[in-house]
Amino acid sequence: MLVYECLRNGTLASFLFGDFKPSWTQRTNIAVEVARGLIFLHEECSSQIIHCDIKPQNILLDENYGARISDFGLAKLLLMNQSQTKTKLRGTKxxxxxxxxxxxxxxxxxxxxxxxxxxxEIICCQRNVDMEARGERGILTDWAYDCYQQGRLDLLVEDDREALNGMKKLDRFVMVAIGCLQENPSLRPTMKKVMLMLEGIVQVPVPPSPCPFSSIS
Structure with a gap:
């Protein structure tokens, strides 16, 4: 049984996709806190935990907009000698x-x-799949990589002056996201490295195309 503290600001989903765009500083702080939470699950628990359902609806915000990972209903607990497991499909489309x-x-x-x-989604305040978005913007992961290749990251944060004034940070965060989205799992960084890259402590390598094996079924 898990007992959660009262988290007054609801889910990250309602925070990101509401009527008003949250500040860039708030959003980037939340991203780092979620990364830190995943580090705890992956590396610091006595038994490694794969959450299996990380999404904005399962991230709660406290009164100071601190992030907490929740809903472990699909989580997979690995044995001490395990680093991988076979299991049926879990998670959210x-x-x-x-x-x-x-x-x-x-x-x-x-x-x-x-x-x-x-x-x-944190960077852009847009859902990954948005049927109401114009053209190629409907699939956020594809559009973000296109913007990165074209050197037009400004399109991802339109009218967000705070983000536009910190293009180096925006570039770093987008590159980290693309690195996490690599189709080959071995090319994805660990969450520890993700956090260090987000904080600017470790240099972010130039990410390759996230879907080089898209023809594989």
Whole structure:
């Protein structure tokens, strides 16, 4: 049984996708806190935990907009000698890693992939799949990579002066997200490295295309 503290500001989903865009500083702080929470699950618990359902609806915000990962109903607890597991598809469409659809075992890297999707949603205040968005903007992960390739990251944060005034940070966060979204799990960073890159402590490598194996079923 898990007992949660009272978190007065609801879910990250309602925070990001409401009528008013939250500040860039708030959003980036939340991203780092979610990364820190995943580090705890992956590396600091006595038994490694794969959450399996990282999405804005499962991230709660306290009165100071501190982030807490919640809803462990689909989580997978690994044994002490395990680093991977085979299990049926878990998670929410639009956030699940490609390996869930294959016969290969899953690792904590499925959470890294989901975090990459959430990170883009935090950056853009847009849902990953938005049927009302114009043209290529409807699939956020694809559009974000196109903007990155074209050197037009400003399009991801339109009218967000605070984000536009800190383009180096915006560039760093987008590159980290693309790194997390690599189709090959071995190319995704660990959550520890993700946090260090988000904080600017470790340099972010130039990410390759996230879907080089898209023809693989």
């Amino acid at each position: 639009r956030y699940v890693a490609p390996e869930w659809f294959r016969t290969s075992p899953v690792t904590v890297k499925v959470d890294v992939y989901s975090f990459g999707v959430v990170l883009l």
